[in-house]
Amino acid sequence: xxxxxxxxxxxxxxxxxxxxxxxxxxxxxxxxxxxxxxxxxxxxxxxxxxxxxxxxxxxxxxxxxxxxxxxxxxxxxxxxxxxxxxxxxxxxxxxxxxxxxxxxxxxxxxxxxxxxxxxxxxxxxxxxxxxxxxxxxxxxxxxxxxxxxxxxxxxxxxxxx
Ligand SMILES: [Zn+2]
Numbered sequence: 117x118x119x120x121x122x123x124x125x126x127x128x129x130x131x132x133x134x135x136x137x138x139x140x141x142x143x144x145x146x147x148x149x150x151x152x153x154x155x156x157x158x159x160x161x162x163x164x165x166x167x168x169x170x171x172x173x174x175x176x177x178x179x180x181x182x183x184x185x186x187x188x189x190x191x192x193x194x195x196x197x198x199x200x201x202x203x204x205x206x207x208x209x210x211x212x213x214x215x216x217x218x219x220x221x222x223x224x225x226x227x228x229x230x231x232x233x234x235x236x237x238x239x240x241x242x243x244x245x246x247x248x249x250x251x252x253x254x255x256x257x258x259x260x261x262x263x264x265x266x267x268x269x270x271x272x273x274x275x276x277x
Contacts, residue, residue: 168218172203175212179203191252193232194274195225207232207252207275221269232264232275239268250275 172179172195184205191207195215203213205227212235213225223244226235231249244266248258255262255275262275 170197170202170218171214171216173212173214173216174203176214179213185209191275191277193225193227194276196272196274198270199272215269215271217269221271223266223269223271225264225273232273234264234266234273237266237269239266241268243267244269244271252277 174184184203188204188206193205193207193213195202195205195213197215197217202215205211205213207227208229209227210229211227213227215221215223215225220238222236222238223234224236226233231251233249234244234247237244244264247260247264250258250262250264250273252275255277262277264273266272
């Protein structure tokens with residue numbers, strides 16, 4: 117091929133294969149860079165305002181960390197953040213639990229006495245709010261079982277029998 121530079125000693129097919137492989141490599145690299153950039157931006161956005169404490173409100177008042185109804189003889193509602201337990205409450209006692217994160221993320225879990233649901237969340241997708249109620253009658257039938265999860269806020273609520 118005139119005008120096209122080729123490494124000496126390489127056959128045309130080898131050269132084509134190399135350039136195809138090289139292009140594929142470049143594409144992969146570009147994709148990886150895009151992905152890494154997206155992850156970095158997301159993490160930076162999440163962590164930019166961190167440094168303060170996560171606040172848990174029980175019925176609108178700051179919870180002091182004391183166990184609530186520690187006898188644990190009935191079903192419980194466990195709220196976790198990043199997989200770590202924040203608070204463990206009895207399922208049968210009506211309450212509202214609000215999880216307020218330093219970055220402004222907020223989730224309000226309603227416990228009615230016979231159901232649990234995400235009453236409010238300021239997450240983008242509102243998936244958690246749309247997951248509906250968990251009752252003792254439906255927790256084995258739901259796709260998510262006894263769980264209500266807010267992925268953007270890394271908050272999960274579990275009804276444990
Ligand atoms: Zn959510």
